[in-house]
Amino acid sequence: MESLAPHLLATLQGHANDVRQGIIRSLLAAGSGHSAGSLDMADVFTAFYFHLLRHDPKNPDWEERDRLLLSCGHIAPVRYSAMAYAGYFPVDELLTLRKFGTRLQGHPERISLPGLETTSGPLGEGLAQGTGMALGAKMDGADWRVYVVTSDGEHQCGLHWEAMMTAAKFKLDNLTCVVDRNFIQIDGSTEDVMPLEPLADKYRAFNWEVFTCDGNDIGAFIATVERAKAVRGKPQVVIANTVPGKGVSFMEHDYLWHGKPPKADEADVALRELLAAREAIGASNRG
Amino acid sequence: MANASVADSAAAAMQLVDYRDPAAIVQIPTRNGFGAGLVEAGRRDEKVIAICADLAESTRMEPFKAAFPDRYIEIGVAEQMIVAMAAGLAAAGKVPFIASYAMFNPGRSWEQVRTTLALNQTNVKIAGAHAGVSVGPDGATHQAVEDIAIMRVIPNMIVVVPCDSVQTKKATLAVAERFGPTYLRFARAESAVITTDGTPFEIGKAQTFRDGTDVAIVACGILVYNALIAAEQLAAEGIECRVVNNHTIKPMDEPAIVAAARDCGAVVTVEEHQVHGGMGSRVAEILAAHHPVPIEFIGVQDRFGQSGTPVELVEEYGMGVTAIVAAVKRALGRKK
Ligand SMILES: Cc1ncc(C[n+]2csc(CCOP(=O)(O)OP(=O)(O)O)c2C)c(N)n1
Ligand SMILES: [Mg+2]
Numbered sequence: 001m002e003s004l005a006p007h008l009l010a011t012l013q014g015h016a017n018d019v020r021q022g023i024i025r026s027l028l029a030a031g032s033g034h035s036a037g038s039l040d041m042a043d044v045f046t047a048f049y050f051h052l053l054r055h056d057p058k059n060p061d062w063e064e065r066d067r068l069l070l071s072c073g074h075i076a077p078v079r080y081s082a083m084a085y086a087g088y089f090p091v092d093e094l095l096t097l098r099k100f101g102t103r104l105q106g107h108p109e110r111i112s113l114p115g116l117e118t119t120s121g122p123l124g125e126g127l128a129q130g131t132g133m134a135l136g137a138k139m140d141g142a143d144w145r146v147y148v149v150t151s152d153g154e155h156q157c158g159l160h161w162e163a164m165m166t167a168a169k170f171k172l173d174n175l176t177c178v179v180d181r182n183f184i185q186i187d188g189s190t191e192d193v194m195p196l197e198p199l200a201d202k203y204r205a206f207n208w209e210v211f212t213c214d215g216n217d218i219g220a221f222i223a224t225v226e227r228a229k230a231v232r233g234k235p236q237v238v239i240a241n242t243v244p245g246k247g248v249s250f251m252e253h254d255y256l257w258h259g260k261p262p263k264a265d266e267a268d269v270a271l272r273e274l275l276a277a278r279e280a281i282g283a284s285n286r287g
Numbered sequence: 288m289a290n291a292s293v294a295d296s297a298a299a300a301m302q303l304v305d306y307r308d309p310a311a312i313v314q315i316p317t318r319n320g321f322g323a324g325l326v327e328a329g330r331r332d333e334k335v336i337a338i339c340a341d342l343a344e345s346t347r348m349e350p351f352k353a354a355f356p357d358r359y360i361e362i363g364v365a366e367q368m369i370v371a372m373a374a375g376l377a378a379a380g381k382v383p384f385i386a387s388y389a390m391f392n393p394g395r396s397w398e399q400v401r402t403t404l405a406l407n408q409t410n411v412k413i414a415g416a417h418a419g420v421s422v423g424p425d426g427a428t429h430q431a432v433e434d435i436a437i438m439r440v441i442p443n444m445i446v447v448v449p450c451d452s453v454q455t456k457k458a459t460l461a462v463a464e465r466f467g468p469t470y471l472r473f474a475r476a477e478s479a480v481i482t483t484d485g486t487p488f489e490i491g492k493a494q495t496f497r498d499g500t501d502v503a504i505v506a507c508g509i510l511v512y513n514a515l516i517a518a519e520q521l522a523a524e525g526i527e528c529r530v531v532n533n534h535t536i537k538p539m540d541e542p543a544i545v546a547a548a549r550d551c552g553a554v555v556t557v558e559e560h561q562v563h564g565g566m567g568s569r570v571a572e573i574l575a576a577h578h579p580v581p582i583e584f585i586g587v588q589d590r591f592g593q594s595g596t597p598v599e600l601v602e603e604y605g606m607g608v609t610a611i612v613a614a615v616k617r618a619l620g621r622k623k
Contacts, residue, residue: 026519032424073428098424100595100603106426121428122391124365153341156363187342187361194363 003179004219010281012218016046017278022081022094029260030098036257037075040242042217046083052225057087060115067133069117071126072151072177073107080104088115089140124157126150127177131167134175146175153185156194167235168207175226175235182244184255201270203237213220215240297498302485306515307407314477319415320346320452322457325384329355332474335463336360338385340369346386348417359502366392367399374403382410389415389431389480397437400573404468405443412462413470416495420604421476421597428501430592436564439537445469446536451480465490476597478509491541499527502615503547506557507566510606514557515610536566544573548580553618555583557611564587581621583614
């Protein structure tokens with residue numbers, strides 16, 4: 001797989017920067033919600049919505065679309081923001097996040113907003129549904145793919161492992177699971193709460209093809225997913241190593257930002273940092 | 288207000304806060320009472336242990352964790368595990384309290400609760416946090432409004448829904464002392480404190496918080512306050528309501544429910560839960576068998592919750608004071 005052309009990479013990085021700004025603005029407006037995981041998955045969701053997915057924002061029910069499921073629904077802000085910037089709905093609507101009457105429910109509801117594929121928030125249920133979708137596609141000989149974004153914390157749910165066994169049994173090579181490996185959850189480090197390592201070995205033992213990459217490097221993530229897609233006869237997992245709170249210095253690596261929104265002054269600092277990062281992308285692209 | 292003194296004497300007997308005076312009301316989430324009660328239960332009995340599913344702060348298990356680190360177990364996002372493992376710990380002589388959001392425990396873990404706690408008769412206490420639509424902005428996926436129904440239908444379960452943070456502390460202590468699988472339900476939002484340290488509390492014993500004979504309002508949880516305020520508004524119109532704090536859903540205080548129906552001739556039930564299968568349904572079962580009277584049901588009317596502020600949602604789902612006043616008038620109109 002060739003690497004992305006530099007101008008294309010810079011464009012994607014610019015989109016990821018927009019997505020992060022959308023996350024900060026919507027969380028500030030909501031006054032509650034989940035910052036750390038949303039920010040750390042901005043590069044992955046940008047890669048999906050602006051490069052990897054076969055989709056049409058104006059026709060979210062298109063039968064031939066790839067299915068992107070968000071299993072860890074609490075990081076809905078990153079999905080909403082990426083969808084808005086990709087053209088699914090007006091960017092201004094991000095400011096209705098979590099408010100009474102909004103389509104952008106605190107946790108994603110399929111019936112509420114076109115393009116969500118499924119309802120989530122209760123953890124550990126995404127891969128099972130993705131397994132069902134991928135099996136359904138196989139039964140019909142359809143060529144769309146299923147991607148399921150999961151968090152490391154939700155690997156503590158038994159159902160996720162039931163889905164891992166099932167997907168391998170049915171050799172669902174049209175299914176790719178992405179793990180947001182940020183090593184945090186609510187009560188602290190995942191390894192303190194319930195040790196998950198060696199995670200890659202566990203997937204391998206369950207007959208999955210395993211890939212690992214830097215989930216905050218858009219180019220590396222895209223290249224890794226392209227390799228995963230080429231696998232035949234097995235489901236694949238991409239363990240995306242991410243920095244919780246990525247892009248906002250005072251949130252990075254701090255699990256206490258798991259379920260907290262920025263206050264007004266914090267959002268100001270965050271947006272200033274993101275605008276500076278945006279300038280840097282532009283400069284490197286010009287240079 | 289002809290019966291004002293009667294209403295006052297019930298409140299006095301129960302040693303309530305003067306709930307009619309907004310300045311006398313403090314707002315504290317019921318979950319805080321659980322946190323305080325659990326620490327006290329741990330002090331009184333070293334067999335009491337706490338197990339949490341990655342929600343120590345929001346379920347208020349954190350003070351117990353700080354006080355008794357050796358008796359605190361973190362299990363991660365594994366609500367089926369927490370139940371079955373607690374059954375094992377109970378079999379080994381512990382008194383486990385297990386905490387998550389009500390949506391996940393007992394929501395996700397229902398069959399484990401039925402088999403390993405209730406059928407198995409193990410002494411495990413489920414603390415269901417964030418019950419009701421008053422959870423707020425998290426939305427429908429996190430708003431448990433079916434949990435009373437799925438718990439009260441299981442034989443051997445004790446189901447307790449205290450009305451404020453002070454009562455939640457007492458309920459936590461009572462639950463710790465009484466053998467048996469138990470579900471204790473509480474809420475996320477701040478809510479009015481209406482009871483005091485002197486207010487009695489006994490599992491299975493409903494409490495008359497206000498006396499009256501026109502209509503009986505039978506309420507549980509944080510909406511008891513709305514019921515009392517509605518009763519005061521109705522009193523200004525000459526309608527005197529009895530307000531019953533029906534905190535124990537199972538075993539329900541049947542004599543108190545029948546007496547309320549007999550004395551008042553009409554009942555309004557109030558709960559932050561689906562009207563199908565909840566506390567009000569149990570009241571209806573009792574009255575259909577023993578003393579049929581008109582009943583109006585305040586609660587969620589067969590819908591899911593959504594994002595919003597607690598106040599917006601309590602109003603949207605017809606559980607505010609105005610809705611209770613209207614239900615009382617409907618019930619009154621149906622009286623023979
Ligand atoms: C079944 C279930 N149990 C509990 C919760 C509450 N909860 C929400 S996020 C979360 C932490 C999960 O860890 P992770 O997804 O890795 O968090 P992040 O990386 O976003 O901080 C928990 C326990 C839930 N949403 N679903
Ligand atoms: Mg995590």
